[in-house]
Structure formats: C-alpha cells, structure tokens
Amino acid sequence: MAVQTVATTSNSTVDLGPAAALSCRECGHRVPLGPVFACEECFGPLEIAYDFSAYDTEELRARIEAGPANIWRYAPLLPVPADVAEKPNINPGWTKLVKADNLAGELGVTGGLYIKDDSGNPTHSFKDRVVAQALEAARAFGFTTLSCSSTGNLAGAVGAAAARAGFRSCVFIPHDLEQGKVVMAAVYGGELVGIQGNYDDVNRFCSELIGDPAGEGWGFVNVNLRPYYAEGSKTLAYEICEQLGWRLPDQIVVPIASGSQLTKIDKGLQELIKLGLVEDRPYKIFGAQAEGCSPVSAAFKAGHDVVRPQKPNTIAKSLAIGNPADGPYVLDIARRTGGAVEDVTDPEVVDAIKLLARTEGIFAETAGGVTVGVTRKLIENGVLDPALTTVVLNTGDGLKTLDAVAGTGLTATIRPNLESFREAGLA
C-alpha cells in the first residue's frame, strides 16, 4: 500500500486554530500539521496536539455559550480557524439530548436516561460532524476535491458538504450498492464512482490513488485527512456535557465501528476535565456492537488486548467494520473507566429500534438499535447501573435503514364506516 506519511503541502500558512501539530498516539513523535495520518517513525496513528494553555476557564465557557447552535461553538477546542463559522460548511451538531423518561421506565433506569440524537444533523447522521471537520482541513491545505470510500452515510455527508463549500466531490462506492443508497449519495451532484469489487477493493483503490499524482489536491476525509476528521467526534462529548449543565454523565453507551468515535468521546471528556469546564468525576464508557460484527466485544469478553478480525454479517451495516483500527484503544478505555463492550443479535437490534420509537418517538438507524439494545442487555446483566445518569448515542436515522423494520405495518384494515371501525375493536 502506497501510504503518504509526510505532508506535501507546506503548513507555513495553515491556520487551524489551537491545533499545534500532529502527534503519534504510539510513540509521541510530532510532525507539523499536514495531510498525513501515519507516523513516519512507527506507523502509529497521528492525532492532533493542541495548545490550550492560553484559555481562562470561565472566559472559555462564556465564549462557547455565546457561540452558534452547531459544532463551531467549540471552535476554540477544534482544529479549525477562529472564523470557521463564517465559512460555507454544513454546520452540524448541537443536536438534541432527549430526556428519555418513557424508555427509562421500561428499562428500569432511575438515575436519568438520555438519548443523544444525532439524526438531527444535516444529512441525518453523526458523519456530518467529522466531515465538516475534514472539510476545514481540506480548505486549509488547499485541496479542491473532497473524497471518500463509503457504503452509505459518509457518501451523503461528503457530497452535501462539498456542494455547500464549493468543492468538487468524488465518492467511491461498490458498484452494486442498493439503488436507494446510490440516490441519496448522487443527488448532491458530485462524481459518484462505482468500483467493480467489494468495499475492501474500494478502500485499496483509494489508498493507491492517494499515493499517485492523480490524487494530488484530493482530500480523502477518512484517509489523509483522518486526524482532523476524527476530531469531529469530540463534539459529541462536549455537547453532552454542556447540555447536562456542564456535567459529566456517569455512563455513556457508544456504538463501535472503527472505534474512533468512542476514543474521541473519551478524549473530549478528558479535555473538558483538564480545562476545568466540568468537575473531575469517574465516568464509564460502554461500547456497543452487533453480534454479526463483534470483534471488540469478543476481545473484551475474552480478556484480550488485541482484536481478532471478523467477516461482518449484520443488518447494522454502518457498524460493519470487521477489523476496527481503534479496537485496542476501545478495549483500553472500556477497562480503564470501568465500562464494558457488549453485543446484541440482529433481532434484538430491530426490537430496540421499535422500543425507542414507541417510547420516545425517535426513529433510529440500526446503529441506534445496537446502542439501545446493548443498554438494555447491560442493565439486565447488572453491568450498567440503572441508578446512574446514562447517555445513549443514536448516530443515524431510521429513514436510511427502512429495510430493518420492513415487517412493521398496518395494525388493522377497515371499510370507511363506523360499523367496520367498531368491529375492528378500535373504539
């Protein structure tokens, strides 16, 4: 694989706010900000290193609270320029934190149960958060094409963001994707290229393209812009705490695909503690997978530190990454915080989608069925404490995975008169 590990774009004019450098998660080696994602020393993943030293806690809090109703209220804590809110972007975030009292009643949670409902984002999934971030990095590095490999949510998020920001977009998908998903991605008018092969072939091709002159000027949001992209997930942690009144939740249930989101939520919570924006108290992070793609859950239960890849087979396609890059970090966080990683079967996912819709009027994607289903299972098994404040993530929208609940239908069929209405027992 031709992996570009050194920036080809000079960063002398790069303004990404408090982002100071890229730092290797494994060996700590630092490099200047640039479109790179792997350490040149040890091939470990690069992360953003910040300089937050100038912030006064209460000034920062006031600045955030006076900010826009989207992720850019947290611009002082993200790798974006200070005037980011003025630039064309899709401005995701500040989605609802729904107090789920009906669901709490059904699950026996007494300490307060909340759904962080990211279906409220512009293209109705949490991917808007990370893509908005990658877009700002692409702008800073002078890229003109925004790209990704995708099988669903990411394609729409990239297409929409690129359209709004005036970037060309070129999204690569397996050529035989369902027609509905193709339409959702194609409507934004960018290039949508079908690759004759499976998702692994698509990814392999994208890595090749990044290393080739043909890929010059291309920002692949989840490859060469990954360090910036991934930071978008921190905003979930920021929003949850601010919406709870600048307070850490006791327990948080997060879906696991690559595992990146969970690790960044932990990073976000740690930053809020260090900045003094929340009181330093223990919190537990729980990871949720579908049984048909549960490599991290399997490793957690077996007490392993490494994750053995699986071949995914689940309806929760947005979580179907069989070899999750951040799996070991997830295991570490779940163990360190006293959390756990659990999985549920596909029928349990469908049940949980219906349970959430029936109790709270929230129609979740399969990934939301996974987190709600895992929450129920963890309570039943005595692992999650129902007396503590618990936040469950819904990262996508049920309209995008209608097939999962296709069995749902009419409860009665009647003739248009009162007699038929009474016969059906509806009165």
Add this chain to the structure above:
Amino acid sequence: MAVQTVATTSNSTVDLGPAAALSCRECGHRVPLGPVFACEECFGPLEIAYDFSAYDTEELRARIEAGPANIWRYAPLLPVPADVAEKPNINPGWTKLVKADNLAGELGVTGGLYIKDDSGNPTHSFKDRVVAQALEAARAFGFTTLSCSSTGNLAGAVGAAAARAGFRSCVFIPHDLEQGKVVMAAVYGGELVGIQGNYDDVNRFCSELIGDPAGEGWGFVNVNLRPYYAEGSKTLAYEICEQLGWRLPDQIVVPIASGSQLTKIDKGLQELIKLGLVEDRPYKIFGAQAEGCSPVSAAFKAGHDVVRPQKPNTIAKSLAIGNPADGPYVLDIARRTGGAVEDVTDPEVVDAIKLLARTEGIFAETAGGVTVGVTRKLIENGVLDPALTTVVLNTGDGLKTLDAVAGTGLTATIRPNLESFREAGLA
C-alpha cells in the same frame, strides 16, 4: 358531515397561555377555547384570539432569546401554557436558516437568498411544528388519543409526538399506501389503520368518527384541534425574522397545500410588527404550487377571488390538495402584499431538487423542489426582485420522496485500479 362546532369539554381549567378565545375568521364571533374548528354562526374557520396586551417589547425579546432552541422559545405568542417546555413533546423548530450563496449565484439573486430548512425537524418535516402545538391542546382538553388522516408526513409526526407524550395514537391512511410510507408511520407503535378507499374516504370517515361517541377523547390534530394545530406555522415566521436579526424578509416563498401555512406565516409577521419586535416595512409573500395541483395559482392568474377545485396529479404529493380550504385567504395575502402565486411542472420540481442539493447540500422533499422551482421561475419572469432579501421554505426531506430523483445514479463505473480511473477521465 357530522361536524361538532361547540366545545364539549369545559374550559374552566384550560391554560393555553396567551390564547384568550376562538374567533371566527369570517364574522368575528367569539367562543371559549375548546376542541372546535367551525363557527356556530356562519361555519367560518375559527382562529385563536390572543391577549398580548401585557407584553413589553424588549422584555419579550429578551425572554424569547433566552428560551430553548425550539418553538417553545415563542411560548408567549402561542396557545400553550407557560411551562410547555417542561412537558414531554417532540420540541421541533429552530431549524437552520441557510444563507444560500451558491444558489443565489445560479439564480442571480444579489439581495441575499436564504433557505429555511425544516427537514431538520424531529421527523424531518414542518408537520412537527403543527403537531407539537395540537398535542398541547389535546393535553389541555383532556384527550387521550391523538389522531389524524394522512398520506405521509403527518402520520409520522403524529405517531412520534404521541409516543413521546404518552398518548395513544390512531392514524388513518388509505389501505394501499406505498410500503415505505407505511413503515415510517408504523414504527412508532401506535394504531395505524388502513381504510379501504381513497384519501377523501379517509377524511370523510374521520369527520364521522368525531361526531360519534366512539370518537370521544380523540384529538384529530387537523380537524377538531385545527385552530391550535395551524398556529404552529406562525413559528416559521418568528424564526425567520429572529434569525435575520429581528428583521422582516423582503420576499418569502411558501408552498401551498391547504394554504394554511402561508396564511399563518403572514399572521406571524403581522404579530411581530404589532408587538414592535420588527420594524414595520413592506414584505411580499409568494405562493408555490406544482402544476399538477395548482388551483390557487390558476385562480391568481385568472384574477379570481375563489378557487376552483382540481384533481391532483403531481409528484409533489405533500402539496396535493385539490380543494385548498385557505385558498381564498392565500389569494388575498399574495395580492395585498404585492406577491404572486406560481406553479412549476414535475420535471421542473425534480430539476430544482437537484439544483438545491448541488448548490447547497440540502436534499429537499418534492415540496422544496416546488418552492425553489417557483423562485427560479418568478425571477426569470421578473416577478420576484433579485435585489431584495428572499427566504425560500423547504418543508420536508428528500429521503421521504426518493422516487422523485430515482433517475440519479453513478457518474462512472470503473475497475479498482488507476488505469481504469484514468480511462474514465476522472483524474
């Protein structure tokens, strides 16, 4: 038709905030607040009459600005109790007002073009605004079942709101509705009853049920709760002005189904002027229809004051009301404000959906294609002034009308290698 015109529920304990009474739009006859919708004197439509006399302008503005990021920030101007934000509801509104500079460039608008994007609501259409309102009225009147007739968006909005608020829901739809729409409505777990007949049969049956003892305790959001329900559309006017910095837009383009939304937006703008929250300046309201269901546009162009019913035949199904109840009021408002009513063909609707997606990353329902298409046509015809500030409504989500753009697809198909990539001219 058995129409209940007098309240059967005592309103001695009804607290609906500033709502003082129901008043007939035609003859001015007033009746106490109750679940009635037609004047007992002249059968004209009943509207909410308010008492806003106690408000100090700047205190009111400050109270609104300190309110929640949803429609309840305007509770002092709506028929809801002061503590409405504490009650379980789906809390719609405060959706994005997107400055659409790319679209403005394509359409030649120089005075500022904005999309009010109501796809950001909980069930992704503006119907959440009106249902949230009807739910509060249902609660005040002691109803326990929330109901409606629907062919789409409304069913989901009622199902979700009822679920969250702990109401029983019973939604009536034509029995042969497309499976996708049935699933979207059924997932919330309420009663979903298919009526053997067309949408007119469904409506006729609902009116029968309201007049029957079997319908006791049932709030039909768009029938016996209609005066309250309709007020939800005022919040679009409030939000647009507040998001413009407490300023009236010069021009606003609104879709027409029953016409209720357009009349309530006008009412909302007038209230803001009277309350001193915005400067009193001229504004123009434009109505948008699909050619396949354009009774109001036809009447406007013919110079008529009444609307001749049509049999709808358009892809813009959420606007397909052939005999719009508020048609005459819409004609009056368009003429009084110096606006117009225009229509576009189904292919123009599809083009406009793609134009909005390509320029702004917003994937609109067909109704949004109608407003954007009509905006373009009005500019081309010299009716809408491109030098003035213009707001265009998108009232729904493209994910719900995927069929309209089903022709959209892959721009290329390649093998997973660089040679094939170059051959396709993508480099």
